[in-house]
Amino acid sequence: MNVKKDFPIFEAHPELIYLDSGATSLKPQPVIDAIVEYYSTYSANIHRGLYKISEKASAEYEETRSVVARFINAPSPDEVIFTHGTTESINLVASTLGPERVTEGDEIVTTVMEHHANFVPWQQLAFNTGADFKVIDINDHFELSVVEKSDRRGEGHQLVIDLKRVITNKxxxxxxxxxxxxLGTINPVKEIIAEAKKINPRIITVVDAAQAAPHNVIDVQDLECDFLAFSGHKMLGPTGVGVLWGRKQLLDSMPPYQFGGDMINEVSLEKTTYAKTPHKFEAGTPHIAGVIGLKAAITYLQQIGLDKIRNHEKELTMYAGRWLNDELSDAITFYGPRHIEFMAGIITFTMKGIHPHDIAQILDEQHIAVRAGHHCAMPLHTQLDIPASTRASFYLYNSEEDVEKLVEGLKKVKKTFS
Ligand SMILES: Cc1ncc(COP(=O)(O)O)c(C=O)c1O
Structure with missing residues (x-):
């Protein structure tokens, strides 16, 4: 995939091997241009100005809502809310819908592999309401333990999900x-939601798509989820902008998240009435440049094609798995599924007797950027019985050469500590 030329950071750092897209992605020139164009030619506030550059800013901002809706196959752009990112999107749902729906004795279910952004808000909601907080575990194939491992392998086997152990009518x-x-595990979320709704048709399902939206086609109608969240910065867009999609009926029934300008209908001394969804959830001046940059990012991704990106990442992940196994299998322990269909472009590992921070530092000396730590997934690391791990994550600008450099780099790490 010949896209490196579109990412100016490689001109500034030609030696950079960037394997940390799981944390944030690099930005292509069209995204940078869209942001610069906004700030240099029409940097007005939206929805308020009765003059041309404000009208243009408003039109670009609202057009992004439609672009996002089509990107995730949402029935309506009115169901798309702009937030700061996945974290804020999930907190919005937990703090508005949460207290209205959840009471003492109810249950909230999540999984042990969640990022803290989709774990702590629900844990705190459970603590605050007296609900039971239940966590789905993983099996020894690093998949959710509601999925029987053997049934996801051989051809013709059915996916077996036993959710009745965790999900009830409460x-x-x-x-x-x-x-x-x-772990890079791709969860069978569509099947899990369908099964969960069979057990309890009133259950509200919230999907964290932060690591999926940059790489996979997402269809909220096909998933049949109720809410879905993702971040712009992980999908070539700017930092500080994200999306919450929710079913219109649910969004309409929820109270506002924050109060202030742009989210009201009428304010008097006696009372305030609120704007309709989605504006009800977008108080104050939003990240206008960020939203406009997100549109450019989605357009760029769609021009290349998410299927092509996913295939490229699959090839790189398999290539990395083979090389690492061939060259370093005695020194490395992998944490993630082995079947490529259930693996995202993420390889997480530990090395015997070497702290992940040391691995990252020695790789950095060779201009290789990876992540080391708990990756905001402490319950998962506790479950894996490791304090930290090292993660290499691939995206469209990575190449086989990057993988080869990573393997060489890790051989150097091993040699340094032997
Ligand atoms: C799976 C997942 N969920 C949520 C988040 C939080 O995203 P943000 O920091 O952009 O809000 C991340 C970020 O790493 C993530 O990987």
């Missing part, structure tokens, strides 16, 4: 990630 919320940011 479960009010199921919060689940499409892709684990640490």
């Amino acid at each position: 479960t009010k919320i199921l919060a689940i990630t499409l892709v684990s940011n640490t």
Whole structure:
């Protein structure tokens, strides 16, 4: 995939091997241009100005809502809310819908592989309401333990999901990630939601798509989820902008998240009435440049094609798996599924007797950027019985040469500590 030329950071750092897209992606020139164009030619506030540059800013901002809606196959742009990112999107749902729906004795279900952004808000909601907080575990194939491992392998086998052990008619919320940011596991979220709704048709399902939206086609109608969240910065867009999609009926029934300008209909001394969805949830001046940059990012991704990107990442992940196994299998322990269909472009590992921070530092000396730590997934690391791990994550600008450099770099790490 010949796209490196579109990413100016490689001109500034020609030697950079960037393997940390799971944390944030690099930005292509069209995204940078869209942001610069806004700030240099029409940097007005939106929705208020009765003059041309404000009208243009408003039109670009609202057009992004439609672009996002089409990107995730949402029935209406009115169901798309702009936030700061996945974290804020999930907090918005937990703090508005949460207290209205969840009471003492209810249950909230999530999984042990969640990023803290889809774990802590639900844990705190459970603590604050007296609900039971239940966590789905993983099996020894690093998949959710509701999925029988053998049934996901051989051809013709059915997916077996035994959710009845965790979901009951008291479960009010199921919060689940499409892709684990640490294990790279792609969860069968559509099947899990369908099964959960069979057990309890009133359950509210919240999907964390932060690691999925940059790489996979997402269709909220096909998933049949109730809410879905993702971040612009992980999908070539700017930092500080994200999306919450929710079913219109649910969004309409929820109270506002924050109060202030732009989210009201009328304010008097006696009372305030609110704007309609989605504006009800967008108080204050939003990240206008960020939203406009997100549109450019989605357009760029769609021009290349998400299927092509996913295939490229699959090839790189398999290539990395083979090389690492061939060259370093005695020194490395992998944490993630082995079947490529259930793996995102993420390889997480530990090396015997070497702290992940040391690995990252020695790789950095060779201009290789990886992530080391708990990746905001402490419950998962506790479950894996490791304090930290090292993660290499691939995106469209990575190449086989990057993988080869990573393997060489890790051989150097091993040699340094032997
Ligand atoms: C799976 C997952 N969920 C949520 C988040 C939080 O995203 P943000 O920091 O952009 O809000 C991340 C970020 O790493 C993530 O990987």
